[in-house]
Amino acid sequence: xxxxxxxxxxxxxxxxxxxxxxxxxxxxxxxxxxxxxxxxxxxxxxxxxxxxxxxxxxxxxxxxxxxxxxxxxxxxxxxxxxxxxxxxxxxxxxxxxxxxxxxxxxxxxxxxxxxxxxxxxxxxxxxxxxxxxxxxxxxxxxxxxxxxxxxxxxxxxxxxxxxxxxxxxxxxxxxxxxxxxxxxxxxxxxxxxxxxxxxxxxxxxxxxxxxxxxxxxxxxxxxxxxxxxxxxxxxxxxxxxxxxxxxxxxxxxxxxxxxxxxxxxxxxxxxxxxxxxxxxxxxxxxxxxxxxxxxxxxxxxxxxxxxxxxxxxxxxxxxxxxxxxxxxxxxxxxxxxxxxxxxxxxxxxxxxxxxxx
Amino acid sequence: xxxxxxxxxxxxxxxxxxxxxxxxxxxxxxxxxxxxxxxxxxxxxxxxxxxxxxxxxxxxxxxxxxxxxxxxxxxxxxxxxxxxxxxxxxxxxxxxxxxxxxxxxxxxxxxxxxxxxxxxxxxxxxxxxxxxxxxxxxxxxxxxxxxxxxxxxxxxxxxxxxxxxxxxxxxxxxxxxxxxxxxxxxxxxxxxxxxxxxxxxxxxxxxxxxxxxxxxxxxxxxxxxxxxxxxxxxxxxxxxxxxxxxxxxxxxxxxxxxxxxxxxxxxxxxxxxxxxxxxxxxxxxxxxxxxxxxxxxxxxxxxxxxxxxxxxxxxxxxxxxxxxxxxxxxxxxxxxxxxxxxxxxxxxxxxxxxxxx
DNA sequence: GTGTGTCATGTAATCGGTTACACGGAATTA
DNA sequence: TAATTCCGTGTAACCGATTACATGACACAC
Numbered sequence: 176x177x178x179x180x181x182x183x184x185x186x187x188x189x190x191x192x193x194x195x196x197x198x199x200x201x202x203x204x205x206x207x208x209x210x211x212x213x214x215x216x217x218x219x220x221x222x223x224x225x226x227x228x229x230x231x232x233x234x235x236x237x238x239x240x241x242x243x244x245x246x247x248x249x250x251x252x253x254x255x256x257x258x259x260x261x262x263x264x265x266x267x268x269x270x271x272x273x274x275x276x277x278x279x280x281x282x283x284x285x286x287x288x289x290x291x292x293x294x295x296x297x298x299x300x301x302x303x304x305x306x307x308x309x310x311x312x313x314x315x316x317x318x319x320x321x322x323x324x325x326x327x328x329x330x331x332x333x334x335x336x337x338x339x340x341x342x343x344x345x346x347x348x349x350x351x352x353x354x355x356x357x358x359x360x361x362x363x364x365x366x367x368x369x370x371x372x373x374x375x376x377x378x379x380x381x382x383x384x385x386x387x388x389x390x391x392x393x394x395x396x397x398x399x400x401x402x403x404x405x406x407x408x409x410x411x412x413x414x415x416x417x418x419x420x421x422x423x424x425x426x427x428x429x430x431x432x433x434x435x436x437x438x439x440x441x442x443x444x445x446x447x448x449x450x451x452x453x454x455x456x457x458x459x460x461x462x463x464x465x466x467x468x469x470x471x472x473x474x475x476x477x478x479x480x481x482x483x484x485x486x487x488x489x490x491x492x493x494x495x496x497x498x499x500x501x502x503x504x505x506x507x508x509x510x511x512x513x514x515x516x517x518x519x520x521x522x523x524x525x526x527x528x529x530x531x532x
Numbered sequence: 533x534x535x536x537x538x539x540x541x542x543x544x545x546x547x548x549x550x551x552x553x554x555x556x557x558x559x560x561x562x563x564x565x566x567x568x569x570x571x572x573x574x575x576x577x578x579x580x581x582x583x584x585x586x587x588x589x590x591x592x593x594x595x596x597x598x599x600x601x602x603x604x605x606x607x608x609x610x611x612x613x614x615x616x617x618x619x620x621x622x623x624x625x626x627x628x629x630x631x632x633x634x635x636x637x638x639x640x641x642x643x644x645x646x647x648x649x650x651x652x653x654x655x656x657x658x659x660x661x662x663x664x665x666x667x668x669x670x671x672x673x674x675x676x677x678x679x680x681x682x683x684x685x686x687x688x689x690x691x692x693x694x695x696x697x698x699x700x701x702x703x704x705x706x707x708x709x710x711x712x713x714x715x716x717x718x719x720x721x722x723x724x725x726x727x728x729x730x731x732x733x734x735x736x737x738x739x740x741x742x743x744x745x746x747x748x749x750x751x752x753x754x755x756x757x758x759x760x761x762x763x764x765x766x767x768x769x770x771x772x773x774x775x776x777x778x779x780x781x782x783x784x785x786x787x788x789x790x791x792x793x794x795x796x797x798x799x800x801x802x803x804x805x806x807x808x809x810x811x812x813x814x815x816x817x818x819x820x821x822x823x824x825x826x827x828x829x830x831x832x833x834x835x836x837x838x839x840x841x842x843x844x845x846x847x848x849x850x851x852x853x854x855x856x857x858x859x860x861x862x863x864x865x866x867x868x869x870x871x872x873x874x875x876x877x878x879x880x881x882x883x884x885x886x887x888x889x
Numbered sequence: 890g891t892g893t894g895t896c897a898t899g900t901a902a903t904c905g906g907t908t909a910c911a912c913g914g915a916a917t918t919a
Numbered sequence: 920t921a922a923t924t925c926c927g928t929g930t931a932a933c934c935g936a937t938t939a940c941a942t943g944a945c946a947c948a949c
Contacts, residue, residue, distance in 0.1 A: 178647075178671065180905055191929045196907060203908085204927060223646040227593065228905035230584035231934045238627070248805075252609030259630050263641075268648065270595070270625050273616050284620075289580040290535075291625065314535065393809070422809055429811070448605075449806045452750070452779055454786070537935055548899045553937060560938085561897060585935035588904045 179220035188216035199224060238268040239475060240292035242284050244299045245276030248393075248419055249447035250464060251298070257468025258296070265476050267293075275299060289315060294479045296320060296471055300363045316478040318471060322365035329478060331471050331491045335365050335444075338460040338495035339372025342414050342442045345458070345497055347380050349504055351412035351440055355385035357399045357424060359416040366391065369416050369444060385410060389420045396423025404431035404439075411439060412503070418443035418450045418459055425453060425502065440503040444495070456500035456507070467493055536577035545573035556581060595625040596832060597649035599641050601656045602633030605749075605776055606804035607821060608655070614825025615653070622833050624650075632656060646672060651836045653677060653828055657720045673835040675828060679721035686835060688828050688848045692722050692801075695817040695852035696729025699771045699799045702815070702854055704737050706861055708769035708797055712742040714756045714781060716773040723748065726773050726801060742767060746777045753780025761788035761796075768796060769860070775800035775807045775816055782810060782859065797860040801852070813857035813864070824850055 185192045190209050197203040198213040205213075216222070230236045239262060243251055255271060262269045270292060275281035281299050288295065294316040301321065319330040346354050356373045359366025370386065377384045387402065389395035396415055400423060403410055415421035421443030428439055435441050435455055443450060446461035470491075478487060499507045542549045547566050554560040555570040562570075573579070587593045596619060600608055612628060619626045627649060632638035638656050645652065651673040658678065676687035703711050713730045716723025727743065734741045744759065746752040753772055757780060760767055772778035778800030785796050792798050792812055800807060803818035827848075835844060856864045 181907095182905080192906080193908075193929060194927085197928090200907080206927065209927080223643065225588065225905050226648040227584040227587035227936095228934090229907075231582065231588055231905080231936080232907040234934075236584065249606070249609070252606070252612075255609075255628075256630060259628060263629065263631075268627050268629070268644070270627055271612075271616060272620065272625070273613060274620075286580065287625070291583040426809065426811075449809065452783065452806065453809060454783075454811050538937095539935080549936080550899060550938075551897085554898090557937080563897065566897080582935050585904090586937075588906085588935080589937040591904075 178225075179222040181222075181224065183220055184213065184216045184222050187220065188212040236291060236293050237266060238270055238292045239472060239479075240270045240272070240285075240288040240295045242275055242281055242288075242295065242297045242299060243271065243273035244281075245274050249449060250417070250419075250445050253447065253464035254298070254468035254471075257465030257470075258472040260465070261469035261472035261476075265473065267472075267476060269472075294318070294475045296475055300365050316475060318475040318478065320471060322363070322368065327488055329474070329487050329489065331467065331474070331493065333365070333462055333467075333493045333495060335368035335495075336372040336375070338444060338497075339369040339414070340376040341495070341497045342444070342458075342460060343373055343376035343380075345499065346412045346414065346440055346442060346503060347376075347382070349440065352382060353385075353408065353410040354382065354412040354414060355387065355403055355410035357389045357396060357403075357413060357415040357420050358386055359389060359391045359420075361388065363391070366416050373414055389416060391417050391420060393419040393423040396420030397427045398423070400424030400427030401431060404428050404433055409439070412441070413439060414442045416444060418445045418447045418457060421457055421459070421502075422449065422453055425455075425457070436501065436503050436505060442503050446495075446498055450498075451500060453502075455502045455505075458500045458503035458507070459498055460495035461498045462493060462495050535582075536579040538579075538581065540577055541570065541573045541579050544577060545569040593648060593650050594623060595627055595649045596829060596836075597627045597629065597642075597645040597652045599632060599638055599645075599652065599654045599656060600628065600630035601638075601658075602631050606806060607774070607776075607802050610804065610821035611655070611825035611828075614822030614827075615829040617822070618826040618829035618833075622830070624829075624833060626829075651675070651832045653832055657722050673832060675832045675835065677828060679723075679725065684845055686831070686844050686846065688824065688831070688850065690722070690819055690824075690850045690852060692725035692852075693729040693732070695801060695854075696726040696771070697733040698852070698854045699801070699817060700730055700733035700737075702856065703769045703771065703797055703799060703860060704733075704739070706797065709739060710742070710765065710767040711739065711769040711771060712744065712760055712767035714746045714753060714760075714770060714772040714777050715743055716746060716748045716777075718745060720748070723773050730771055746773060748774050748777060750776040750780040753777030754784045755780075757781030757784030758788060761785050761790055766796070769798070770796060771799045773801060775802045775804045775814060778814055778816070778859075779806065779810055782812075782814070793858065793860050793862060799860050803852075803855055807855075808857060810859075812859045812862075815857045815860035815864070816855055817852035818855045819850060819852050 181192050181195050185195045188195065190212060194205060194209050195213050197205050198210050241255065241258060259269055270288060272284045272288070275284050278301065285295065296318045298320050319328055320332070322332055322335065343354060354377065356370065358370045374384060387399045389399050396419060399420070400413070403413065404427060413424055415424055421441055425435055425441055428435055433439055441457065443457050443459040445464070446459045450457040450459045474491070481487070501507050538549050538552050542552045545552065547569060551562060551566050552570050554562050555567050598612065598615060616626055627645065629641045629645070632641050635658065642652065653675045655677050676685055677689070679689055679692065700711060711734065713727065715727045731741060744756045746756050753776060756777070757770070760770065761784060770781055772781055778798055782792055782798055785792055790796055798814065800814050800816040802821070803816045807814040807816045838844070858864050
């Protein structure tokens with residue numbers, strides 16, 4: 176028993192394939208009678224159009240590809256969740272491919288997706304990867320989210336620089352002076368902007384800087400945190416390049432017998448879900464991650480639909496918002512309970528499942 | 533400038549389309565000369581085969597669909613990561629579709645994937661959804677991971693019952709007697725097995741049971757935790773149906789001024805990454821989540837390839853392993869630093885990015 | 890020189906949809 | 920009644936791959 180084709184449906188409904196197609200795609204005129212006959216046949220045969228055949232004649236796949244970097248964790252899974260919500264709302268599918276650290280792997284992933292997707296969202300936070308992507312994509316609409324404010328190509332970036340400045344200014348305002356920075360890896364555009372923001376804010380306040388490089392992973396944050404804790408000139412605050420490193424550093428500081436925020440204040444970046452679950456709750460820069468993912472997807476679909484229209488090459492900027500929790504300000508304690516997290520709108524559809532009993 | 537087709541390549545290389553196809557698919561004999569000519573033309577034209585056309589003639593898509601439930605969080609993102617690793621290794625793509633809570637949504641998702649994937653992994657933890665899935669899938673190979681030990685259909689399940697028994701026995705062994713259980717939502721098969729395991733182990737030890745239903749979310753765990761903390765007959769241990777609820781409960785207990793594990797011991801289930809990041813580190817039942825995802829994908833691909841062969845209807849069982857951390861045993865303190873987590877093999881490819889500096 | 894076998898290559902049918910165009914019947918108008 | 924629209928329907932070409940089968944070149948043996 177092979178799967179039914181449009182011809183089987185046509186035979187059974189006693190109409191032509193064209194009519195079946197018209198009913199199913201909603202294009203073109205059909206009488207209510209044929210409509211019914213077709214739908215009956217469709218149900219009876221459990222017919223589902225062959226997407227390959229359809230994509231062959233329409234040259235659309237209704238699928239968006241997402242190229243993710245090597246780094247995983249909550250940031251990216253939240254982002255994908257948001258994209259998935261947007262995709263389903265628009266009738267698109269999502270093909271994901273993660274763990275592409277270097278340009279070569281990313282290029283292989285893009286190649287293997289060409290012809291299979293209508294558009295691409297590339298999250299590799301390296302400049303070369305981005306360049307590679309645009310050149311490889313050919314005529315494929317592509318949306319960059321690699322952290323580089325890249326005019327000339329449609330992209331969405333977080334205001335990493337501005338966020339870092341906010342973080343540092345907050346620490347200064349709460350009386351910290353020896354503020355160290357755990358940066359993300361060299362070559363990562365997000366990491367570099369955050370570092371630049373830190374340096375600028377510190378320079379403006381005339382404070383000495385300390386920078387140690389991490390890898391955006393919790394393990395690297397732990398390592399660097401332990402190292403900083405052991406220094407004779409121990410910092411009284413640490414601004415980590417992202418939340419995962421901040422959490423790692425927090426554990427290292429606590430393991431070293433230091434107390435957060437009394438001995439060392441701590442600020443992260445991203446506001447991943449666990450930021451409020453660690454103790455003390457982590458001060459961080461909130462990016463509405465799922466929302467950002469969703470709007471990225473919607474924008475890319477707009478690009479796909481508008482192929483040929485006046486090129487959208489805008490670089491959309493997402494401004495992170497400082498969320499103060501006890502890791503930098505003990506007074507924030509009371510506010511950090513597990514219910515306080517404002518949900519992204521992208522997660523609203525899920526709330527219904529959340530009232531226990 | 534339209535995308536190049538196989539005919540453009542054939543013309544340019546001055547060979548027939550058949551030869552081009554033979555070179556590209558690696559099937560059939562070709563001389564080294566034609567091979568070179570074809571490859572040159574392919575490079576020059578930036579040719580990429582149209583996957584729709586290919587799938588039309590081969591009736592394979594090299595794509596696996598994954599249907600996820602409404603619940604998100606680290607458990608599912610880890611699972612997907614593992615699947616992605618496996619998929620890429622086998623030359624497959626992954627289409628994900630999340631947030632399908634009820635049977636209707638899941639059914640829509642499956643329908644929209646038919647004809648677009650070679651096989652399906654269904655994670656909806658409801659019995660009806662599973663039944664629906666198998667009936668909807670038609671001839672599509674399908675792998676269930678819904679928590680029901682379902683002979684007759686290929687599936688992978690966690691030994692939830694056995695895991696729950698281990699958890700309870702561990703708590704009893706460390707001197708706890710008033711052990712409460714925060715269960716997952718009714719109708720969720722995983723939740724029900726874990727509950728059954730709890731009840732059985734408690735009955736065996738002749739201890740009274742307390743069960744409050746949660747929703748597998750951190751928020752619901754918090755709510756139930758607060759409620760339990762306020763009871764006059766406060767439990768001295770809580771076994772939560774999963775880690776997210778355990779974390780929520782932990783925060784609620786701490787907010788109520790209770791100390792974990794001194795006042796109340798806590799055990800979760802799953803061993804999601806944050807389980808060791810909360811303080812105190814959470815005792816839990818480890819499932820090598822990413823590994824499980826990877827092997828699920830590999831098994832499904834085997835099913836796809838072996839279409840027609842003696843049906844594989846085995847129900848593979850994953851046995852969780854008890855990981856004792858300070859939330860149930862203060863003596864475990866020393867062992868819980870951020871470096872102690874044995875990585876799944878599925879995450880090995882990522883390790884290279886993890887040495888800071 | 891003819892026959893036979895091998896093997897790279899080309900031709901054309903095929904997969905399952907969409908859609909331009911042709912067609913025919915009913916309704917409207919002269 | 921005949922001419923003109925209008926509109927639902929069918930026929931067939933097309934999308935871009937794969938692949939069964941036919942072809943023809945060449946080598947080798949007789």
